[in-house]
Amino acid sequence: MAEQNRLDGKVCLITGATGGIGLETAKALARLGATPLLVGRDPGRTQAAVAAVREAAPGATVESFLADLASLQSVRELAAAVRARTARLDVLINNAGLIIDRRQVTVDGFEATLATNHLAPFLLTNLLLDLLRASPSARIINVSSQGHRLARLDFNDLQSERGYDGIRVYGNSKLANILFTHALAKRLKGSRVTTNALHPGVVRTGFGLNSQGIFKHLIKLGAPFMLSAERGARTSVYLASSPEVADVSGQYFIKCRPVKPSSAARDDALAERLWQVSAQLTGVQT
Numbered sequence: 001m002a003e004q005n006r007l008d009g010k011v012c013l014i015t016g017a018t019g020g021i022g023l024e025t026a027k028a029l030a031r032l033g034a035t036p037l038l039v040g041r042d043p044g045r046t047q048a049a050v051a052a053v054r055e056a057a058p059g060a061t062v063e064s065f066l067a068d069l070a071s072l073q074s075v076r077e078l079a080a081a082v083r084a085r086t087a088r089l090d091v092l093i094n095n096a097g098l099i100i101d102r103r104q105v106t107v108d109g110f111e112a113t114l115a116t117n118h119l120a121p122f123l124l125t126n127l128l129l130d131l132l133r134a135s136p137s138a139r140i141i142n143v144s145s146q147g148h149r150l151a152r153l154d155f156n157d158l159q160s161e162r163g164y165d166g167i168r169v170y171g172n173s174k175l176a177n178i179l180f181t182h183a184l185a186k187r188l189k190g191s192r193v194t195t196n197a198l199h200p201g202v203v204r205t206g207f208g209l210n211s212q213g214i215f216k217h218l219i220k221l222g223a224p225f226m227l228s229a230e231r232g233a234r235t236s237v238y239l240a241s242s243p244e245v246a247d248v249s250g251q252y253f254i255k256c257r258p259v260k261p262s263s264a265a266r267d268d269a270l271a272e273r274l275w276q277v278s279a280q281l282t283g284v285q286t
């Protein structure tokens with residue numbers, strides 16, 4: 001990567017850094033000189049990820065935090081631990097995500113996909129905004145998916161109690177990622193903090209492999225045609241480091257290029273409504 005993309009001294013928090021796209025993103029950022037702060041939920045996998053990043057970028061400062069993003073309390077504790085570690089955050093990559101084929105409920109009583117994929121990044125980002133504002137120029141990157149095009153967001157059944165289709169629920173959460181990016185970019189206008197969303201490609205990772213049924217089989221069948229995790233990390237790394245996007249905010253990227261997301265994802269009123277509901281559910285003051 002070009003010299004102007006160097007991230008020397010930049011502090012970058014990456015969720016879902018224990019494998020797949022998140023781990024490769026952390027490695028790439030460390031190679032560019034950044035200090036990656038890895039978030040994982042399992043101590044063993046998180047330590048292994050730290051070791052893998054150190055091996056990929058010898059000499060890099062690499063640290064980690066443990067958090068279960070399916071719990072609001074754990075997200076709050078994560079934000080507090082990050083604040084205790086650093087007064088400034090230059091890059092936040094909300095990358096952790098999952099798809100679940102049977103409805104599960106979190107400790108907070110929320111449907112688990114919505115909680116992990118949307119409410120967690122919503123809360124974490126809001127709790128860390130002042131650290132991001134303390135950076136001379138900060139970037140918030142939300143890993144979404146083309147799966148957002150399958151969404152049918154129903155505010156009367158946000159917790160999918162009336163019927164559960166794992167792919168649809170995942171699509172809803174990924175639409176929420178783009179709507180969040182949209183509403184956040186509006187709030188950050190005129191500041192030195194940008195935010196963008198992205199689709200990483202169809203990538204060979206651990207994603208979906210814990211599900212049963214047709215989805216898991218489709219992934220296994222498609223695996224030879226999928227991108228490597230390293231390639232899947234490219235757009236995240238581009239958005240975190242390229243001077244080309246220093247002033248770009250509120251956009252959705254595929255293959256390092258801005259692309260129009262679905263019409264729902266560009267709906268101002270929908271983005272505002274989701275923001276208000278998410279703030280209420282997570283206790284964020286707006």
Ligand SMILES: NC(=O)c1ccc[n+]([C@@H]2O[C@H](COP(=O)([O-])OP(=O)(O)OC[C@H]3O[C@@H](n4cnc5c(N)ncnc54)[C@H](OP(=O)(O)O)[C@@H]3O)[C@@H](O)[C@H]2O)c1
Nearest residue numbers: 016018020021041068069070096097145202203205206207
């Ligand atoms: N792979 C694709 O083709 C594809 C396509 C479009 C979008 N995406 C998006 O890309 C992102 C990364 O996915 P991936 O493909 O790299 O999948 P992955 O290999 O399954 O990695 C997902 C990461 O999220 C973490 N995670 C899941 N639930 C968590 C929780 N409750 N608390 C903390 N961490 C949690 C996992 O931690 P553990 O190690 O503890 O499980 C793991 O580090 C996701 O947001 C996904 O929606 C992927």
